[in-house]
Amino acid sequence: MDIQLLKVFHTTAQEGSISKAAAKLNFAQSNVTHKIQQLEADLQTTLFYRHNRGITLTPSGQILVTFAEKILNVIQEARHAVGDSAVPSGPLHIGSMETTAAVRLPxxxxxxxxxxPSVDFTLTTGPTEKHIQAVLHYEINGAFVAGPVDHPDLIQEEVIHEELVFLTSKKHPPITSVKDVQLRTLLVFPNGCSYRAKLLQLLQEEGILPAKxxxxxxxxxxxxCVGAxxxxxxxxxxxxxxxxxxxxxxxxxIREGNAIITTVFIRRKDALMTPALSAFISEMQTHFSEMQISPPSTV
Structure with a gap:
């Protein structure tokens, strides 16, 4: 199987469009189409349905996407492994929830x-679900997300236990029960945020639908906005x-015993442990061990 053809296929599947894949790869659209046809001929199967709205993966194409991600990642890791020295260097891409990045990581x-200093470090912030998918698809090396995360392809390590609290303006009366917030507007991060999920869970357990x-x-x-x-x-x-x-x-x-949320660091089990990632995990373990962050008692 030609690796170049596989890369063109994978890019097209990601972009969902031959024209977008061509632009990303800096190819002519006809070149992308021809390479996909070559791969289909080699595999003796159809990888995309062609229709007026564009293209859609066939069942065979959906299967190949998973293998393509693994194959292309292994090739990239092989290049890094051959070039790696004992000194951590090269790219390292880590994801994190925004709140963790702001408070715990600086x-x-x-x-x-x-x-x-030779490591080319990149930090991307966003919701938990986005980072889980990014790690699974080899897009980032690891991520700080809300735990626990139950997936057979991932390794997780607990690093932080956070105590959650309701947040209101200073003039707001005391909150003694989740029912006290049932008529309030909820200010949250986009879907995928663990704090948003926890807040909606607390309301759901009381049979409450958020007002807005x-x-x-x-x-x-x-x-x-909360302060205002x-x-x-x-x-x-x-x-x-x-x-x-x-x-x-x-x-x-929070008096209902739901105040604690755990942050875990996740990475793929089959991902290459580069010197840069190994050094980061070691530094991370030492850092959070020294902080001695443990679950606080709830009231």
């Missing part, structure tokens, strides 16, 4: 960069501690 990343849900893309915006009285949110206590201390916000304990 010191770790600073120390790692100072210790291993407003999505925001940044921590600062949510904190600012637009609605309420659910976030880690550590994230809002400074705003609460400054009397900009008010935090309320």
């Amino acid at each position: 010191n770790l990343l600073t120390k790692y960069h100072h210790s291993f 849900v407003m999505e925001f893309g940044s921590i600062e915006t949510i904190i600012g 009285g637009l609605g309420i949110s659910l976030m880690p206590r550590s994230l809002v501690a400074e705003a609460v201390r400054q009397d900009r916000l008010r935090s309320h304990n």
Whole structure:
């Protein structure tokens, strides 16, 4: 099987369009079409349905996508392995929930960069589900996500236990029950965020439908809007501690025993353990061990 043909197929499947794949690969559309036809002839099967709306993977194409991801990743890892030295260097792409990146990672990343300046480090923030899929599809080396994560292809390691609190404006009356927030507007991150999922779970367990849900893309915006009285949110206590201390916000304990959420670091079981990734995991373990973060007691 020609690796170049496989790469063209994989890119086309990802983009969902021959024209978009051609633009990404810097090929002519006719060249992409020809290479896909070559691969189909080699495999003696049809990989895409062609229709007026574009292309769609056939069942055979869907199967091949999974193998293509693995094959192309192994080739990339082989190149890295051959070129790797004992000194961590080269690319390292890590994902993280935005709140974890903002509160828990700055010191770790600073120390790692100072210790291993030859590593080309990239951090991408986003919701848990997005990072799980990115790790599974070999798009990133590892990620800090909400746990536990139950997947046969992933290794997970607990690193942080966060205490969640309701977050309101400073003038908001005390919250003694989830039912106290049933008429409030919920200010949350987009779908896939573990804090949003936990908040909706708490309401669902009480048989409550949210009055209104407003999505925001940044921590600062949510904190600012909560402080202005637009609605309420659910976030880690550590994230809002400074705003609460400054009397900009008010935090309320969760009394139903649902206050703890665990952050885990995930990576693929079959991914190559490069010196850069190995050094990062070692630094991570030392960093969080020194912090001695453990689940706080709930009230």
